[in-house]
Amino acid sequence: MQSGDGFVIFLIVVLIGAWLYFYIRAQLRRTVGQPAPLDLIEEEDVPEDDATVLLEEEGYRLVSGKKRIPITISVNDDEELHSRLYIDYMVEKDGLYYTVKLASEHKPLDMAGSAIRDRLLVYQLVYPQTSGVLYVDVLEHQIDRFVFVLDKGE
Numbered sequence: 406m407q408s409g410d411g412f413v414i415f416l417i418v419v420l421i422g423a424w425l426y427f428y429i430r431a432q433l434r435r436t437v438g439q440p441a442p443l444d445l446i447e448e449e450d451v452p453e454d455d456a457t458v459l460l461e462e463e464g465y466r467l468v469s470g471k472k473r474i475p476i477t478i479s480v481n482d483d484e485e486l487h488s489r490l491y492i493d494y495m496v497e498k499d500g501l502y503y504t505v506k507l508a509s510e511h512k513p514l515d516m517a518g519s520a521i522r523d524r525l526l527v528y529q530l531v532y533p534q535t536s537g538v539l540y541v542d543v544l545e546h547q548i549d550r551f552v553f554v555l556d557k558g559e
Contacts, residue, residue, distance in 0.1 A: 451467040451469065451470040451494065452470065455543045456493070456494070456505075456507055456541050456543050457494070459541060459543060459546060459548065460494070460496055460505070460539075460541065460548070463498075463548055464498055465496040465497065465498045465503070465539075466496060466497045466498065467494060467495075467496055468494075468495045468496055468497050468502070469494065469495040470493075470494060471491060471492065471493055471494070472491070472492040472495070473489050473490075473491055474489060474490040474491075474492070474531060475487070475488075475489050476488045476489060476490060490527065490528075490531065492504050492505070492506070492528060492531075493505045493506055493507045493541075495535075496539065501535075501536040501537075502532075502534070502535045502536060503535055503536055503537050503538065503539045503550070504528040504529070504531075504532060504535050504537075504538050504539070505538075505539045505541055506524075506525060506528060506538060506539070506540055506541070507541050507542075507543065508540060508541060508542035508543070508544070508545075510544070514540060521551060522553075525538045525540060525551055525553075526553055529551075529553045536552065537550055537551055537552040537553070538550075538551045538553075539551075
């Protein structure tokens with residue numbers, strides 16, 4: 406070994422270490438910066454019914470069937486209430502995912518902004534990675550797509 410070889414080896418190890426540090430740091434930032442995946446979506450077979458047929462006719466791919474999301478509500482730190490939120494389907498079209506809510510005869514949707522917000526916004530908020538909410542009215546053979554954009558300036 407020559408007199409300067411130790412220094413050169415030390416310099417190479419430091420450069421490799423620095424490169425490795427910045428590479429791992431960049432990978433971690435990229436991973437943390439990405440939105441969380443849709444963990445509720447587990448590809449599953451969805452039983453065929455009128456709603457699924459209508460969705461497939463319109464080009465949506467069924468990803469999952471009914472989902473039940475349990476909710477625990479604490480009232481004044483001494484009372485605990487339990488409820489649940491139901492999502493009828495999760496679908497995908499052109500790489501975008503949507504939650505699906507089926508129309509109900511006994512609870513029709515008023516097409517006013519406040520009524521739509523009150524009835525459907527929660528489904529977008531539960532899974533903000535989705536691109537919107539589909540409201541499927543099987544009797545009318547109609548699918549309405551709602552995309553909620555929260556204005557942060559007001």
